[in-house]
Amino acid sequence: MELGVIGLGRMGQIVVDRVLDAGHDVVAFDIDEVARASAAEMGAETVDSIPAVAESLSPTRHVWLMVPAGDPVDAALAELTPHLDADDVVIDGGNSNFKDSVDRAERIEPTYLDCGTSGGPAGAELGFSLMVGGEKGAYDDLEPVFDAVATGPEGHELMGPSGAGHYVKMVHNGIEYALMQAYGEGFELLAEGRYDLDLEDIARTWTNGAVVRSWLLELAEESFREEGSDLGDVADHVAGGSTGTWTVQESLEQEVPLPLIYQALAERFNSRSGPRLSRRLANRLRYGFGRHEIKRQ
Ligand SMILES: NC(=O)C1=CN([C@@H]2O[C@H](COP(=O)(O)OP(=O)(O)OC[C@H]3O[C@@H](n4cnc5c(N)ncnc54)[C@H](O)[C@@H]3O)[C@@H](O)[C@H]2O)C=CC1
Numbered sequence: 164m165e166l167g168v169i170g171l172g173r174m175g176q177i178v179v180d181r182v183l184d185a186g187h188d189v190v191a192f193d194i195d196e197v198a199r200a201s202a203a204e205m206g207a208e209t210v211d212s213i214p215a216v217a218e219s220l221s222p223t224r225h226v227w228l229m230v231p232a233g234d235p236v237d238a239a240l241a242e243l244t245p246h247l248d249a250d251d252v253v254i255d256g257g258n259s260n261f262k263d264s265v266d267r268a269e270r271i272e273p274t275y276l277d278c279g280t281s282g283g284p285a286g287a288e289l290g291f292s293l294m295v296g297g298e299k300g301a302y303d304d305l306e307p308v309f310d311a312v313a314t315g316p317e318g319h320e321l322m323g324p325s326g327a328g329h330y331v332k333m334v335h336n337g338i339e340y341a342l343m344q345a346y347g348e349g350f351e352l353l354a355e356g357r358y359d360l361d362l363e364d365i366a367r368t369w370t371n372g373a374v375v376r377s378w379l380l381e382l383a384e385e386s387f388r389e390e391g392s393d394l395g396d397v398a399d400h401v402a403g404g405s406t407g408t409w410t411v412q413e414s415l416e417q418e419v420p421l422p423l424i425y426q427a428l429a430e431r432f433n434s435r436s437g438p439r440l441s442r443r444l445a446n447r448l449r450y451g452f453g454r455h456e457i458k459r460q
Pocket residue numbers: 169170171172173174175192193194195198229230231232235238239256257258259280281282283284
C-alpha cells in the first residue's frame with residue numbers, strides 16, 4: 164500500500180518507520196525540514212508541501228495526520244482536502260478532541276477516520292495500540308497499515324462511528340492520569356513513611372508478578388534508577404492536561420462521577436500554581452476560630 168504521512172515528529176516518524184518496515188511505500192511531509200530529512204533517511208519519499216503529498220499518491224489515497232491536536236489539524240486539512248477525492252481516506256492519529264473529529268468527519272469530503280494512538284515514542288519497537296472511529300469499509304481497507312503501525316492485528320480495533328476512536332483514547336488518558344496519581348501517592352508514602360525503603364527495588368519487585376504491575380510501573384522503576392530514589396532535580400510540576408480535562412467534562416455531561424480522574428487532574432493544576440489562596444485562607448481561618456498560630460510566608 165501507499166500511505167501519505169503529514170507530521171513527522173516523535174510519533175509520525177514511528178508511523179513512517181513501521182509502515183516502511185512492513186513493505187509499504189510512504190510519501191511524507193512536515194513543515195520542519197529536519198523532520199523531513201529524517202523520514203527520507205528511513206526510506207520515505209519526502210515532498211515539500213501538503214498538496215504535494217496528495218499529488219504524489221495514486222487513488223485511492225490514504226493520508227495519516229500526526230500533527231498536534233487542534234488548529235494544526237484544521238490547518239493541515241484545509242491544505243489537503245481540496246486535493247483529495249471522496250473515495251480517499253484521511254486518518255487523524257493524534258490526540259484530537261472527539262467532538263472535533265465528529266465535526267471534521269461531517270465537514271470534509273474524503274472519508275475521515277479518527278484514530279487514538281497509545282504507546283508513545285517509548286513504545287515504538289512494540290508498535291502502538293490504535294483505537295479507530297469511522298466507516299468500517301475504510302477501516303477494513305486500511306487494515307495492512309493498522310497492522311503495521313499497531314503491535315499487530317490485536318493492537319487495533321474499530322471502536323464505533325466517527326469520534327469513537329478519539330473518545331476511547333480520551334478515556335484511556337483519563338485512566339492514565341489516575342494510575343499515575345495512584346502510583347505517585349503510594350511511592351510518596353513509602354518514601355516519607357516509617358521505613359527506610361528503596362523505591363527502585365520496590366518498583367522492580369512489583370513489576371515482577373505483583374497485582375499492580377504495569378508499563379507505568381516499569382517506567383517508575385526506570386525513573387528511580389535514572390534520577391535516584393528522591394527523583395533528584397525533577398520539578399514538582401506536571402504539564403499537559405487537555406485529554407484529562409475533556410474526560411472530566413464528559414463525565415459531567417454524562418453524569419458519570421469520576422472522582423479519581425478529576426482528583427488526578429486537579430493535582431496537575433495544583434502542581435503549576437504558586438501559593439494557593441485557598442490554603443492561605445484556611446491557615447488564617449484556623450486562627451479566626453481557634454486562635455491557632457498563623458504560619459507566615
Ligand atoms: N508523544 C506522545 O507520547 C503521544 C502523542 N500523541 C499525539 O500525537 C500527535 C503528534 O504528537 P508528537 O509526535 O508527540 O508531536 P511532535 O510535536 O513531536 O510532532 C508534531 C509534528 O507535526 C509537525 N506539524 C505541525 N503542524 C504541521 C502542519 N500543518 N503540516 C505538517 N507538519 C506539521 C511539527 O513540525 C512536528 O514535527 C499529537 O496529537 C499528540 O497529542 C498521541 C499519543 C502519544
